[in-house]
Amino acid sequence: MTEALWTIGSGVIGLSVVGLVGGALLQYASKAFKVDGNPLVDSIDALLPQTQCGQCGHPGCKPYAEAIANGEPINRCPPGGQETVDRLANLLGVDSLPLDADETTADQDLVAVIIEEECIGCTKCIQACPVDAIVGAAKLMHTVIVDDCTGCDLCVDPCPVDCIDMVPRPKAPDYWMPDRPEIISSDRFGQIGMQHG
Amino acid sequence: MAEYRIRHCERQLEGGIHPETHKDLSTSAPCVFIDDPKRLVFPIHFSGGGPGESLVSIGDTVSQGTPIIKCRSGIIHVASRAGKVIDITDHAITHPSNDVSASIIIEPNGSKDQSYLEPLVWPFDADTLRDRAIEAGILGLGGAGFPSFKKWSDGTQTLIINAAECEPYLTADDTLMRIDTHSMIRGACMLSQTLAIKTIVIGIEDNKPEALEAIENALKESRSDCFFDIVLLDTKYPSGSARQLVWLTLGIEVPTGSRSVESGVIVHNPGTLAALSRAIDGKPITDRIVTLTGEALTTPKNVIAPIGTPISYLIEATNTNPASLASITVGGPMMGYPVTDFDAGITKTTNCLLAREVEIPPESPCIRCGACATVCPVRLQPQQMVFALKGGSLDRAIHEGLTDCIECAACNAVCPSHIPLAEWFRLGRFEAREQANEQRLATEARERFEARNRRLERIAQEQEAKRAARKAKTADALEKARRAREESA
Numbered sequence: 001m002t003e004a005l006w007t008i009g010s011g012v013i014g015l016s017v018v019g020l021v022g023g024a025l026l027q028y029a030s031k032a033f034k035v036d037g038n039p040l041v042d043s044i045d046a047l048l049p050q051t052q053c054g055q056c057g058h059p060g061c062k063p064y065a066e067a068i069a070n071g072e073p074i075n076r077c078p079p080g081g082q083e084t085v086d087r088l089a090n091l092l093g094v095d096s097l098p099l100d101a102d103e104t105t106a107d108q109d110l111v112a113v114i115i116e117e118e119c120i121g122c123t124k125c126i127q128a129c130p131v132d133a134i135v136g137a138a139k140l141m142h143t144v145i146v147d148d149c150t151g152c153d154l155c156v157d158p159c160p161v162d163c164i165d166m167v168p169r170p171k172a173p174d175y176w177m178p179d180r181p182e183i184i185s186s187d188r189f190g191q192i193g194m195q196h197g
Numbered sequence: 198m199a200e201y202r203i204r205h206c207e208r209q210l211e212g213g214i215h216p217e218t219h220k221d222l223s224t225s226a227p228c229v230f231i232d233d234p235k236r237l238v239f240p241i242h243f244s245g246g247g248p249g250e251s252l253v254s255i256g257d258t259v260s261q262g263t264p265i266i267k268c269r270s271g272i273i274h275v276a277s278r279a280g281k282v283i284d285i286t287d288h289a290i291t292h293p294s295n296d297v298s299a300s301i302i303i304e305p306n307g308s309k310d311q312s313y314l315e316p317l318v319w320p321f322d323a324d325t326l327r328d329r330a331i332e333a334g335i336l337g338l339g340g341a342g343f344p345s346f347k348k349w350s351d352g353t354q355t356l357i358i359n360a361a362e363c364e365p366y367l368t369a370d371d372t373l374m375r376i377d378t379h380s381m382i383r384g385a386c387m388l389s390q391t392l393a394i395k396t397i398v399i400g401i402e403d404n405k406p407e408a409l410e411a412i413e414n415a416l417k418e419s420r421s422d423c424f425f426d427i428v429l430l431d432t433k434y435p436s437g438s439a440r441q442l443v444w445l446t447l448g449i450e451v452p453t454g455s456r457s458v459e460s461g462v463i464v465h466n467p468g469t470l471a472a473l474s475r476a477i478d479g480k481p482i483t484d485r486i487v488t489l490t491g492e493a494l495t496t497p498k499n500v501i502a503p504i505g506t507p508i509s510y511l512i513e514a515t516n517t518n519p520a521s522l523a524s525i526t527v528g529g530p531m532m533g534y535p536v537t538d539f540d541a542g543i544t545k546t547t548n549c550l551l552a553r554e555v556e557i558p559p560e561s562p563c564i565r566c567g568a569c570a571t572v573c574p575v576r577l578q579p580q581q582m583v584f585a586l587k588g589g590s591l592d593r594a595i596h597e598g599l600t601d602c603i604e605c606a607a608c609n610a611v612c613p614s615h616i617p618l619a620e621w622f623r624l625g626r627f628e629a630r631e632q633a634n635e636q637r638l639a640t641e642a643r644e645r646f647e648a649r650n651r652r653l654e655r656i657a658q659e660q661e662a663k664r665a666a667r668k669a670k671t672a673d674a675l676e677k678a679r680r681a682r683e684e685s686a
Contacts, residue, residue, distance in 0.1 A: 050639035052646045060646060087592075131645040150642050173241075173248040176294045177627050181620035189619040190609025191555045192216040192365055192530045 041065045047087045051079040052130035053152030055101075060130060068092075075100045079151070110151040110166040112144045118163035125155035125164060146170065199382070199416045201425035203409075206400075208445050212574040213433040214607045216365045216531070218404065223368045223490040226498035228376060231514055233278050237505030238542030239265060239301040240290040245342035245545050246272030246334070251301055257282045260310035262481050264332075265301055270344045271331045274545075277483040277503035280305035289538035291508065291527055291547055300542075303505065314479040319387075323349060326391050326477075333476035334545070338485060339370070339466030340528060342546040345473070349392055354461040356394050357446055358385055358470060360401040360408065361430055361437030364529030369488045369548045370467050372499040374401075374408035377471045378415040384470030386421040387477055394463070397425050400446045404432045434531065435605040439464045441574055453601055468548075482545055489515050491552035493522060502543060509539035511550060526551040531606045532619075561614040569608035569618060575601050579608040579618045586621045591628050599625050 045065035056076040058064040068074055074088040078101035089096035114125070114134075121139040133149045136142025144155075146169075156164050181188075242248040246268035253265050259276040266274040280303045288300035314332055317325060330346040337343045339359060358381070362370040374381060385397050401409060409427070416425055428446045430436045440451045443462050451457045457464055472482050483503060490497040495516040502511060509519040519539045526533040528549055543550075569579035577598045585593035599622060606619035 045643070048639075049635075050642040050646065052642065060650075061643065062647075130649065131642045132649050133645070147638075148641070148645065150638075173298075174243060176292070176296075177631075178293065178620070178624045180624060181617040188557060188609065188617050189533075189604070189623075190531050190606030191557055192610050194610070195215045195217055 038066070038069055040069045043091060044068050044088065047080075047084060047091060048077060049080045049084065049150075051150035051152045053079060053150070053154060054130075055079070073097060073100070108151075109169045110153070111146050111149040111169045112151065112153065112155055113146075113165045113167050114141075114143055115163040115165065116141050116143060118161055120161055122160060124158040124160065128155045128158045130154060199386075199419040199421045199423055199425055201413070201416045201427060203413075203427045203429060206428050206430045206445050208448065210431070210433050210436050210441060210445060210574060211576055212572045212607065213435065214572050214610055215432070216434055216610060218365045218432070219490070220366065220368050220371070220404065222366065222492075223488050223497045223499055224371065226496060228372050228486065228499040228501065229514075231500045231502040231506060231511065233305045233307065233503065234506045234510040235304065236283070236507065237277060237280070237303045237305060237503060238288055238290075238507060238540070239274060239276075239303070239505050240288070240292075240542075240544070241266055241285075241299045241301060243290045243292050243298055243544065244268070244274045245336040246270045246274075246344050249274070251285055251299075253282050253285075253301060255282055255285055258306075259303060260312040261483055262312045262314075265303075270347070272334055272336065272344050273332055273481075274334045274504075275481045275483065276303055277505050278303070278305040279308045279310040289541040291536055291541040291544055293534035295535070295537055305503075314476075314481065316479045317477045321391065323351065323391050326388070329476050330473065333472070333481040335469060335472055335476055335482065336545050337466055338468035338472060338482075338545060338548070340532070340546050340548055342544075345465065345469055348456075348458050348463050348465075349388070350458055351392065352461065353392050353394055353458070353463050354396070355447060355463070356385060356389050356392075356397045357442060357462060357464045358397065358399045358467055359437055359439065359442055359464050360399055360405070360467050361442060362405070363402060363432070363434045363437035364531050364549075365434070366490050366551050367488055367529045367549045368490070368499060369486045371405050371408050372488070373468050373471060373486050374405070375411045378408075378411045379419075380471035380474040381467045382412070382415050382419055382421070382425075384472070384474035384477075385465075386419070386423045388463075388465075388470065388473060389423050392463075395424070397423055398446045399425060399427045400430055400436075400442045401427065402432045402436060403429045434607060435574055435603065438574065438603050438605055440603065485543075485545060485547070487511065487543060487547060488549040488551075490549065491526075493517070493552035493554060504545055505542040507540050507542050508536065508550060511543070512539065512552070517552070522552050526553075530555075531610065532604060558615050560616050563614055563616060566613060568611045568613065572607040572611050574605060574607065575603060577602060579622070582625070583616060583618050583621050586625045591625060591632065594625050595629055600629055602626060 045062050048061040048065060050061050052060045055078050056064045058067055075085045075097040077084055082099045085099055086096050119141045121141060123138050125142060126134045126136060130152060131148060131150055133145045134142055153166055241251050244266055247270045249266040249268040252267055253259060258281050260279045261276060263276045264273045265276050282301060283304045284302040287297040290298045317329055327346040327349060335345045337345060360370060360374060389397055430445055435441060436445055439457055443449050443451055443457050449460050451460050484501050486499055487502050488499050489511055497515060500514060508525060512519040524535040524537045527536050527547055530551060533551060563580055573579055582594045582597045582599050585597060602622045604619055604623050608618040612618060
């Protein structure tokens with residue numbers, strides 16, 4: 001009888017100790033390795049194009065990422081194009097949707113250009129730029145740092161003299177992209193016979 | 198004499214192929230100088246070293262060695278012959294795009310005017326040598342055209358001279374090592390001493406006995422105290438690829454995404470080192486050895502030609518009518534690209550012009566034979582990558598290792614279905630670079646956006662604090678005034 005009690009008691013105590021130690025460890029881990037913010041939001045934000053244009057109806061890419069994490073549709077980012085929608089679908093494990101944008105605005109790589117002769121130096125565009133890509137001072141000419149411009153066009157509307165144009169992003173002078181190798185020409189890589197024997 | 202040893206490579210190249218080499222076509226004739234052509238063409242953005250800007254204007258008279266183009270990387274290209282700048286205009290370029298691009302056209306006037314740099318006096322430090330390499334326009338002459346000075350970091354252990362020249366038909370390096378051995382050795386020694394490099398390795402395929410003999414003789418005559426470790430490689434393509442060569446000669450695997458420099462190894466083409474030797478004496482790169490070869494040329498040979506010489510002029514130098522050729526391959530049969538406009542001028546990276554007719558049967562479906570995976574020197578699965586790329590899934594191809602592909606085209610050469618795998622990989626790698634670039638820009642945009650938000654928030658807080666302080670001050674003053682009024686009352 002005592003032996004049986006002893007067996008049961010040692011089991012209960014042993015498992016309790018294991019449980020307590022495990023609980024303490026978990027408690028410690030939940031404090032020490034606490035992740036600030038929702039990691040899913042960061043993963044979604046990493047896929048968004050960071051134009052900060054607000055075309056999705058949110059004030060920037062991060063807020064839209066938060067909205068997506070809370071269940072908003074994933075197809076509201078015209079600058080990202082269908083490619084971004086597909087990547088988001090892949091990340092979130094949901095079916096992809098067609099992009100919610102008309103063809104003309106989707107996936108065009110544009111940058112803002114200030115027509116410098118007409119700029120009156122009102123600084124309105126500087127205040128509108130979400131990524132600090134416009135430099136200038138009051139009553140002095142402003143200009144866009146082309147490399148930093150995300151093409152969000154938020155500066156276009158505030159300009160009182162309409163001196164901001166959206167133009168295709170300029171390519172480097174040595175930019176080149178090969179054609180898709182669908183058609184086989186006789187000039188191609190690795191055209192050589194092998195040694196025999 | 199310089200100390201050296203010759204050893205056989207104990208490692209085996211992973212994968213690789215044994216193509217017909219056809220090297221004797223061009224080595225059986227002596228290497229000759231090319232007479233000055235009627236015009237020289239220097240593309241401003243495609244001369245190597247990145248996009249550039251012209252330093253001359255139409256009508257300027259230039260000497261041999263006058264700087265004419267400054268690239269974004271700092272590299273300066275010089276006029277290869279004295280003459281007059283007759284035009285700066287869009288002109289055909291030696292480039293896979295077969296497009297036109299802004300070029301400086303110089304008409305040589307036959308004078309021997311030279312405007313060289315001051316010779317460097319030994320001893321000089323690494324920065325002096327880097328500046329000299331920039332002024333003399335030293336680029337990797339093996340074909341990639343990477344600015345050499347960028348490789349010269351301190352803490353480098355080994356200099357490898359890439360004398361493998363594994364690409365079929367090419368004999369430009371072989372020729373250089375036979376006729377300009379001393380310059381190559383001297384350049385290697387100067388670079389090693391400046392950067393405190395301990396060992397110089399020469400990786401050379403065993404199908405170049407004449408070059409090897411020339412190197413041995415030069416080393417015996419050399420008064421340098423550098424140690425040369427000559428590694429004889431089995432003739433197998435692509436043992437001359439930089440990563441593969443580092444592995445074969447030193448047993449070091451250069452990690453994915455990093456350059457051999459980061460593993461303490463510099464790899465240079467023999468021509469680059471010979472050019473460096475001359476640059477130290479003050480002479481910028483004005484000429485290079487070009488292999489003119491292929492069954493369609495009447496008298497194939499190696500030539501020493503001024504940079505900028507039109508391709509047509511070199512074809513004529515082999516007693517061949519340029520009009521009889523539809524296109525010419527720049528580089529070797531494995532990694533070269535076709536150029537159709539023979540007005541284009543050769544650049545510093547043009548090591549070979551190959552003319553021959555090859556019938557490639559049309560592409561058939563992949564039969565999953567796995568031949569491409571067997572020969573891939575990087576141990577990738579080319580068939581998987583090509584499926585991904587054809588299906589438009591760049592991410593999948595990158596996951597399969599696309600960015601590690603060296604575009605050697607060994608897979609193309611063995612594919613029984615004649616699928617242009619290497620072309621797909623080249624396109625995919627371009628797209629992958631573009632995508633990485635976009636990713637980088639997006640990250641920067643995010644950082645600026647967040648910094649701006651923090652700034653706006655801080656300003657708002659500061660204003661709020663100021664307002665609160667003002668309010669408190671006013672309340673204080675009112676309170677005092679009230680008390681004063683009460684006291685006086």
